[in-house]
Amino acid sequence: MRILVAATIAGALVVTGCTTNPYTGESQVSKGAYGAAIGAALGCGVAAATTKKGKRDDRCLQGAAIGGVAGGGVGVYMDTQEKKLRDRLAGVGVGVQRDKSTGAINLVMPGNITFATAQSSVRADFYPVLDAVADVLKEYKDTTITVSGHTDNVGADAYNQKLSQDRAGSVSSYLVSRGVAAARVSSVGYGKSYPIASNNDEAGRSQNRRVEVRINPPQQ
Known part of the structure; x- marks a missing residue:
């Protein structure tokens, strides 16, 4: 069950993280969304592994939420830095x-x-x-x-x-x-x-x- 929960959360984060690439004009999944998805899956796994059996699904949800924010944060941090560098170094x-x-x-x-x-x-x-x-x-x-x-x-x-x-x-x-x-x-x-x-x-x-x-x- 907890694997399905993690997969569902991660998939939702990827879908909602679709953006338009400012350099190609194509739709793509942002790196922040990838980071959030990975963080959600890892957060669920760690939380479930350290919780008693009866409460693992609830803890998986909590861990996925925390991990998704943390993972997405790094991705967004690097995304914005990359864009700023591209702007400053153009040409x-x-x-x-x-x-x-x-x-x-x-x-x-x-x-x-x-x-x-x-x-x-x-x-x-x-x-x-x-x-x-x-x-x-x-x-x-x-x-x-x-x-x-x-x-x-x-x-x-x-x-x-x-x-x-x-x-x-x-x-x-x-x-x-x-x-x-x-x-x-x-x-x-x-x-x-x-x-x-x-x-x-x-x-x-x-x-x-x-x-x-x-x-x-x-x-x-």
């Missing part, structure tokens, strides 16, 4: 992606607009872009931020590793200098380990030279 060449499995937001900053060739210092003309990112990060202060550097496969591995780490560190340091709490930010260099395109031509290598800023959802 500047930075990709805004959403990881459906974790809810994280990933900002992809191509190396050619972020750094001078073979340099790790952020270009001065890119400061306004990072300023906009910092503004949003300061507003949504419950997230953590992981900055990762990536290179193509040209050159020695040790050189690429250091360059990627230095570039990630430069972006992290800039965000902190603009008021993002240092405790929220970490950086890592991956060198050539995680290409997103083929390294067999310049077009692909250009995509691989990048810094990514991953904004992780709050932990409940």
